[in-house]
Structure formats: structure tokens, C-alpha cells
Amino acid sequence: MPLPLPLYLLALAVFAMGTSEFMLAGLLPDLARDLGVSVGAAGALTSAFAVGMVIGAPLMAVLARGRAGRSGLFGFVLVFLAAHVAGALTTSFGVLLVSRVVAALANAGFLALALTTAIAMVPADRTARALAVLLGGTTVATVVGVPGGALLGAHAGWRAAFWAVAVLCVPAALGILRGVPAAEPSPEGPSLRAEFGVLREPGLVRVLVLAALVNAATFGAFTFLAPVVTGPAGLTSSWVSAALVLFGAGSFAGVTAAGRLGDRHAGRVLAVGGPLLLVGWVALAALADRPAVLLALLFVQGALSFAVGGTLIARILYEAAGAPALGGAYATAALNVGAVVGPLLAATVLGRPTGPFLLSAGLVAAALAFAAVSGSRRGGPASRC
Numbered sequence: 001m002p003l004p005l006p007l008y009l010l011a012l013a014v015f016a017m018g019t020s021e022f023m024l025a026g027l028l029p030d031l032a033r034d035l036g037v038s039v040g041a042a043g044a045l046t047s048a049f050a051v052g053m054v055i056g057a058p059l060m061a062v063l064a065r066g067r068a069g070r071s072g073l074f075g076f077v078l079v080f081l082a083a084h085v086a087g088a089l090t091t092s093f094g095v096l097l098v099s100r101v102v103a104a105l106a107n108a109g110f111l112a113l114a115l116t117t118a119i120a121m122v123p124a125d126r127t128a129r130a131l132a133v134l135l136g137g138t139t140v141a142t143v144v145g146v147p148g149g150a151l152l153g154a155h156a157g158w159r160a161a162f163w164a165v166a167v168l169c170v171p172a173a174l175g176i177l178r179g180v181p182a183a184e185p186s187p188e189g190p191s192l193r194a195e196f197g198v199l200r201e202p203g204l205v206r207v208l209v210l211a212a213l214v215n216a217a218t219f220g221a222f223t224f225l226a227p228v229v230t231g232p233a234g235l236t237s238s239w240v241s242a243a244l245v246l247f248g249a250g251s252f253a254g255v256t257a258a259g260r261l262g263d264r265h266a267g268r269v270l271a272v273g274g275p276l277l278l279v280g281w282v283a284l285a286a287l288a289d290r291p292a293v294l295l296a297l298l299f300v301q302g303a304l305s306f307a308v309g310g311t312l313i314a315r316i317l318y319e320a321a322g323a324p325a326l327g328g329a330y331a332t333a334a335l336n337v338g339a340v341v342g343p344l345l346a347a348t349v350l351g352r353p354t355g356p357f358l359l360s361a362g363l364v365a366a367a368l369a370f371a372a373v374s375g376s377r378r379g380g381p382a383s384r385c
Contacts, residue, residue: 004121007133009175010114013077014137016168017107019145020084021049023165027150027158034158035093042093045100052104053336060109061329062192069117070180074173076110079103081169088162108332115328117180119317128266128314132259135310139255142248147241195323199330204319206374208334211312213367215338217281217360218305220346222247224356225298231353232288239291246295250302257303258310266311273308274368280304281361285354309335 024031024046032042060076083103087096114134122130149161198204225247226240233239261269280301287293313331320327342363349355 003126003130003133006176006179006181007118007121007130009172009179010073010118011133011137012175013073013110013169013172014114014134015141015145016165016172017080017110018138018141019149019168020080020103020165021053021107022142023145023149023153023161024049027153027161030153031158035091035096037093045097047340048097049100049104049107050336050340052101053108054333054340056105056108057112057329057332057336058326060105061112061326063109069113069120070176070182072113073110073117073176073180076106076113077169077173077176080106080110081166081173084162084166084169088159088166108329108336112326112328112332115313115317115331116324125264127317128261128311129259131314131317132255132310135255135306135313136252139248139251139306142251143245144248147245150241190322190324195326198320198323198326201319201322202374204316204330206371207312207315207319208330210367210371211309211316211331211334212338212341213363213370214277214305214309214312215335216342216345217277217338217363217367218309218342219339220342220363221281221284221301221356221360223343224346224350227350227353228288228294228357233291233294234289235291243295243298246299247302250299250304251306253299254303254306254308255310258307258314261311266315269307269311270371273304273311274364274371277301277304277308278361278364278368281357281364285357285361288354288357 024042028042028045031045032038035042080103083099083106087099087103090096090099115131118130118134119127149164152164153161222244225243226237229235229240229243230237258269280297284294284297284301287297313335316331316334317327320330323330342360345363346356346359349359352358
């Protein structure tokens, strides 16, 4: 039985938003020159977006609570589109910074609402597959959107990349308006206080911590691939894009596999994928001076990172079933806490080019240890989430 078409429309919007979130890495030098700021100052645009995602997930979910999924999703896409039009037109760094925060808030609200909308569209035994389609939009962004945005920016200027994201939002918005059904009237759900109270549940706290740690490992390494490719591996800078694409392609393969296996074999995915992820980061740090091995392992690590991460997202939504409006926000916030903390920690170990890989190994080891300890306290096997 095929998945509903509206899921793919939501994934298109996630693709546009994921492209926007990551594309600045290749645009900062040109952007900084044009706006008359340092590259370091321009880097604040990335931090502002990430922080906006963390804060925006619960905030926007609360504001959109009780609204039909279609109208809320459509509204968030329109705000995201408008923020990129403003960013493309402005000549002020301050205005651009504000537009990135607004875009992040809209992105966070959309993703939180999209996660809960996606699982409402399918039977319970197809939840992981539905989430894999949705998250596939992010992984495709790393494979196609980010390199494409960097290429477009190099040839037509950084503003062209902002316009391209705005244009991508148009079919996504129209598709959501026409394809996503309006929410049917339903009995009043739990109160806002009760939904926040779910955060006291040990099972939910456990999986939120695991998701944040795994995502911190993923983005800590992903953010600083370039110094490894051009350093220990001895490759030219032109290979950086290839390395990013390989990692992104692995991510897509991993999130797809998680969708196939996560509904029935979530415990096995985590029990097998977690230790392999740890071994992979250690192997990357040890073998980074061998280009062929490095590139192959990047694909493998992308697959493992998103297979484990995608499965953990599904478990967050399962554990947060008592918070139907805010469950997606909790998942979004956990992932973005990892996306903020991982690169910040990795930046402290750049004295050694492979330091971020070793840091990622440490973060995954911490996740495995936490899973084992918290699992034993719950009276169940450590691999169970």
C-alpha cells in the first residue's frame, strides 16, 4: 500500500528548509564581502538559525496548537518564503540576521507540525516509513540542495541561493494547500499543562537525550569535514563537495532503511546501529589519511547516523503520545540541540584535524552508556527504547 501523496508534499517543503539551513556554509565569504562584515560575523547567521530552531520548536507548536494541520503548515511555509525574499533583497546584515531567525522559527514550527501530521496520515505500523519520507527531504537537501545552492551562489551570487529557496517554497505551499487534508473535528485533547507534563516521563527523557547525543555527533563531524579532506586525506578542496555528497547520500540510504525496519525492528536497529556508529567514528579518525577509505566510511557513517537518528525520532513520538500537539516539537528541539552543541564542541578540538571524529565517537559512546544505564534502571534490556 503506497504512502499518501501529501507526505511527499511535506517532504518537498522540508527539502527547501533543509537546503536553507545548511547552504550558508558555501556562501559566507561572498555574503560577508557584499555586506561589509567579517566571515566570522557572517557565521553568526548559522548560529542564529540553529538557536531559532531550538527555541522555535516548542514556541511555534504552542502557537499553532489547536489549528488544523493544513492551515498551520501553509502559514509556516509562507513565513519561511517571506523571510527568504527579505533576505535576498536586503543590504543590511542586521535585517538578514533577523530574517534568518524568523526563517528558523518558521522552519521549527513547520517541522514540529509536519511530524505529528505525518504520523496521523498513516496506520501505526507505518509510522517509521512515513517519518523516513519526511526526513528524506533533509537528507536530499544535503545531497542535492546544499551543493546546488553553493554552485548557484558561486555563479550568480549568494542572493540567488536565497531566491531559489523562496521559489522552492511556492510548489510546496500550493501542494500543502491542495493536498494536505484539513483536520477533522475531534474531542478536545489534553491541556497544554498536561502536554508539558509528559516531559517528566523517564522514557521520553531517555530517548530525547539519546537523540540529542547522536545528532551532536553527526553534526559535529559533518560541520568540519573540509579540514580532514584537505588535511590528513591530502585531497584538493574540490573534493570537499564530493565528501559532503557521499555523506548525504549515505544519510538518505540510512533514513530509508530506518523507515523500512523501524516499525517492527526499532530495538535491533538501535542495538546494532549504535555500536557500529561508534566503531565507524573511531575508524574515520584512525584512517583519515587514506582517501579511498575516508570517502567510503563517510557514506557508511552518514547511513548509520541517520538510521539511528531516524529511529530515535520515531521513538520520541511514540513516547510523547500523551502530547499530540507538542510531541513533534520535542523531537525537533532534541535534534537541534544536538545540531547546535555538536559543532560548538567540535570547534574546541580542531587543533587536531580528526578531533571532531574522536569527539563524535565520544558522544556516541556516551549515548550507549546512557542507554545501558537508563535501560537497566527501567528494568528492561539496554537496547530497548
